[in-house]
Amino acid sequence: MAALKITLTPPLEAENALETSLREAFESQITSLRPPFSLAIPSPDQYTLLNRAILHGVLTEPQFAKTHIKHLHAIVTDGYATFVTLLLGLVNHLYPKLLASVKTQLLWLTDQTVCVLGIGYDAVLISLLRQIVGADCSDGNLRLCSKLVTLFLEHWGRLLEDSPHVLSFALYTFLRVLTDHCRGGSVEKSETLKRLEIHLCVKIMREEFHLCLKIGRDFIRLLQDLVHVPEFRAMLKDIVFNPCVFNIVGFQFKDVAQIYSTRTSSRYSLLRINPDMETQLRFLLTSIKLGHQKRHQVWFAKKFLNEPDKEFVIIDIVRFICCAHHPPNEIIQSDIVPRWALIGWLLTSCRRNNVVANVKLALFR
The missing domain is CATH 1.25.40 (Serine Threonine Protein Phosphatase 5, Tetratricopeptide repeat)
Known part of the structure; x- marks a missing residue:
């Protein structure tokens, strides 16, 4: 057979x-x-x-x-x-x-x-x-989001006891993905998914706030991008003005400075870059000589940035380049494409002012 x-x-x-x-x-x-x-x-x-x-x-x-x-x-x-x-x-x-x-x-x-x-x-x-592909509201991508959100909710107790770090990664991912889904408007096929994603994120934040601290200062960045959503606006207000609501036995949250003092691990930046994109970016930054990168950039743009909304992915790419890719001294001292050159090209690929502003903000760790 x-x-x-x-x-x-x-x-x-x-x-x-x-x-x-x-x-x-x-x-x-x-x-x-x-x-x-x-x-x-x-x-x-x-x-x-x-x-x-x-x-x-x-x-x-x-x-x-x-x-x-x-x-x-x-x-x-x-x-x-x-x-x-x-x-x-x-x-x-x-x-x-x-x-x-x-x-x-x-x-x-x-x-x-x-x-x-x-x-x-x-x-x-x-x-x-x-x-989960950023800035992609195709049926396949939304279906993957829906299945994973449902899985995290159904296995909440099991994951919380055995692998709480996975919930922290899920929170980071869905907070970032929600910015795409909210930007897409109230399309019927994504409205139910948005409510599920919001429910999962709020559940993690309200019930297990210590998992948010693991994310570090990028957690505040993500919340600020979602401040137009009532649940997250209320969350941000509590973090700033009423931090004691997050205190539980064995955990005390003092103020927002506690979050800002924690650098976000590169593992979180990797979450928004799929393995294929990561491979191509690392190839560009480790094997291509400065001055010979144009055709590789054109190919990369055609594959990963080929739709108008895809420019929002540039924010995640810049975070990856700044936080998760650390070239050795041999590369830095060679004529290989430096990180600043690739970031400069990505900035010129942005057409919206708000995307440019967020890309510039993404430069800072």
């Missing part, structure tokens, strides 16, 4: 190695994936092969997904580490190319790994947060 494809690959593009390994494992283990399952304990190699086959089976055979996941539960011996690692690789390297039906199954699988607290599930959630 030939395995179904999981990605939409152009005819002349080579198949991804991970996809190939999953497909070949599925084809070789197809008989083992149908009940009755073997009661024998698989060898390490066989175990890895079965994990790959089951992952491919869940993604391409939705009708057998529950059977496959029960099979996984029956054979797991490493706390789901092997399976979650495969899932993480899929999200990091193939998510934008996945077929819509496969993305649906992948998000269902993510929910299942959270349910069993599979080792490394937090990395999968963070990677999925990075796949």
Whole structure:
């Protein structure tokens, strides 16, 4: 039986190695994936092969997904580490190319790994947060946002106890994404999502304010961008004028200076740059000589900044360049494109005055 494809690959593009390994494992283990399952304990190699086959089976055979996941539960011996690692690789390297039906199954699988607290599930959630494209109100992007918001709300208690840092990352992401969704107006398809996102963010801020402090001073930047939303305007007022409302047993919030004194970690800046964009930016800043970057910039703009609203992504790109990319001395002293040159080009790509102002603000850590 030939395995179904999981990605939409152009005819002349080579198949991804991970996809190939999953497909070949599925084809070789197809008989083992149908009940009755073997009661024998698989060898390490066989175990890895079965994990790959089951992952491919869940993604391409939705009708057998529950059977496959029960099979996984029956054979797991490493706390789901092997399976979650495969899932993480899929999200990091193939998510934008996945077929819509496969993305649906992948998000269902993510929910299942959270349910069993599979080792490394937090990395999968963070990677999925990075796949949310800024300034993009397409159906696929909104669907990803909706699924993740719902997942965080449904597994609130579990995540709060086991991986509270994931909620901090989620707060940063959805506060940033909300600026895009609010700017899009009250389109019916996004209005429900906006309410869900606001509910999640307010829940984190009101009930677990200490997670906001982990973000640092960028938390205030994000709130200021959303000051037109009543819930966040009230939140900002409480932070400035009534900080004691956030005090709980074991935690005391003194004043807004407590937030401003904390530098935002580069891990948060990375959240708004998807892996593909990060790769291209790092390539520009580590391999291209100054004076030879124009065609690379044109290509980058066509791929990532090709729509009017995409210029809002420039704010996140500049934050990434300033906070998350630190070239070594060898690069700084060479003729490789310096960060200031790339930022200067990005500034010239901005057409709105408010975007220019926010990009300039993004320069400061």
